[in-house]
Amino acid sequence: MRYISTRGEAPELAFEDILLAGLAADGGLYTPVSYPRLAREEIAGLAGLPYARASARILAPFVGEAFAGPALAELTQSAYSSFRHAAVAPLAQIGDNLFVLELFHGPTLAFKDVAMQLLGRMMNEALARRGLRATIVGATSGDTGAAAIEAFRGLDRVDVFILYPHERVSNVQRRQMTTVADENIHTVALRGSFDHAQAILKALFRDARFRGELGLAGVNSINWARVVAQTVYYLTSAVALGAPFRAASFAVPTGNFGDILAGFVAKRMGLPVERLLIATNANDILARTLMSGAYELRGVTPTLSPSMDIQISSNFERLLFDMLGRDPAQIRAAMGSLDQSRRFSLAPATLAAIRAEFDACSSNDEETTAEIARTFRETGYVLDPHGATGVRAARRRLAEDPATPVIALATAHPAKFPDAIEAAIGRRPPLPEHLEPILTARERFSIVDNDVAKVAAFIRERARAARAA
Numbered sequence: 001m002r003y004i005s006t007r008g009e010a011p012e013l014a015f016e017d018i019l020l021a022g023l024a025a026d027g028g029l030y031t032p033v034s035y036p037r038l039a040r041e042e043i044a045g046l047a048g049l050p051y052a053r054a055s056a057r058i059l060a061p062f063v064g065e066a067f068a069g070p071a072l073a074e075l076t077q078s079a080y081s082s083f084r085h086a087a088v089a090p091l092a093q094i095g096d097n098l099f100v101l102e103l104f105h106g107p108t109l110a111f112k113d114v115a116m117q118l119l120g121r122m123m124n125e126a127l128a129r130r131g132l133r134a135t136i137v138g139a140t141s142g143d144t145g146a147a148a149i150e151a152f153r154g155l156d157r158v159d160v161f162i163l164y165p166h167e168r169v170s171n172v173q174r175r176q177m178t179t180v181a182d183e184n185i186h187t188v189a190l191r192g193s194f195d196h197a198q199a200i201l202k203a204l205f206r207d208a209r210f211r212g213e214l215g216l217a218g219v220n221s222i223n224w225a226r227v228v229a230q231t232v233y234y235l236t237s238a239v240a241l242g243a244p245f246r247a248a249s250f251a252v253p254t255g256n257f258g259d260i261l262a263g264f265v266a267k268r269m270g271l272p273v274e275r276l277l278i279a280t281n282a283n284d285i286l287a288r289t290l291m292s293g294a295y296e297l298r299g300v301t302p303t304l305s306p307s308m309d310i311q312i313s314s315n316f317e318r319l320l321f322d323m324l325g326r327d328p329a330q331i332r333a334a335m336g337s338l339d340q341s342r343r344f345s346l347a348p349a350t351l352a353a354i355r356a357e358f359d360a361c362s363s364n365d366e367e368t369t370a371e372i373a374r375t376f377r378e379t380g381y382v383l384d385p386h387g388a389t390g391v392r393a394a395r396r397r398l399a400e401d402p403a404t405p406v407i408a409l410a411t412a413h414p415a416k417f418p419d420a421i422e423a424a425i426g427r428r429p430p431l432p433e434h435l436e437p438i439l440t441a442r443e444r445f446s447i448v449d450n451d452v453a454k455v456a457a458f459i460r461e462r463a464r465a466a467r468a469a
Ligand SMILES: *Cc1c(COP(=O)(O)O)cnc(C)c1O
Pocket: 110, 111, 112, 143, 144, 221, 253, 254, 255, 256, 257, 258, 259, 260, 307, 308, 386, 411, 412
């Protein structure tokens, strides 16, 4: 499989190259030249397979010769053995045709583990083959940093630097990052906000010399390998409910649009998907876009579901690319307008094409809390605040179409958000036993000033790629 940039001005690359590159050189996002199609029998044949084997089958056409046959099966086997549930991504039923897909059984209790556990192993192997080292630098408001640290800890080809805003992440989130003892992991508490951390990250990636010397690599959700790893649970969960012989809809708590884009890709591969429901919190740019056709940036509001507190949904560019007939000139025009005037508008035909497959439902904090309380009252099931926005969207869909099952993605474990859960149901969810040690383990982090040069110097002193250069 070859990959092209949505902006049409970067070279066409193979899987292993886009795995290591992340963002395309023209600022675009890499996407496959075409989506591989699964025959109905191939989809039906996923029934009953262990998750790791289903994953290897589904990913094979995307990775091609980079990880052929047994190599891919070994990687998926190793990645998913780190999950605490034998099914990896099990379904729970909480109502008539209403299902929750539990994506939080990985090491950091958030769905990002599903893709990151595989990405870390793939990157390490690709680097070993090329005799290279890489330096991963990431900014996090919580979940991404912990998932990246867990995925890359102890790997000998990669050093990881995670910037988080000092004293502005939750106790559990910070300890998930700072109690990791591996020497290739460096947590940086930045004297600043998450926006400052992101600004520093962007500046580091723009510095061509620094990028080259350190072999900088990104692991945020614009990396195609993350998106494609997420297509797997759309297929396995729909098959468990009768696909390809019966369609399902999906409700997806959305921030950067990476997760729901994976659902769109699964549909293009041949999975019968009735509707894709974009669930947002008060940061509802996508819901507004579907309503009005105008994609318009506003400030970010903090909510109970912080991993969805995002202003720019980067992966929306990939959907737009497909909806605009894969015309890179139109993408460049839209993204240019976004840079210049913080908005772009969709032509009526494009908006209609998106609406033919997607709905959006935004929930404010009050509605999210009410959903957690309602689901607990009716079924005893405890949703986290992200998952609750999805279940709320799912219920709205079921009121219109009760006959098609809706699978709501539960993207985080409730124990990550004990205050929000206590406010909704009057009790705190216990931290799973295997995470208890982090509450008392020794923490290791460095506090660094909000200053690009200081952060760059900190990384340069510690990254092994810098020593080799
Ligand atoms: C990252 C995240 C999301 C949003 O996923 P996107 O792919 O960015 O849309 C939702 N819920 C949780 C818990 C997350 O960590």
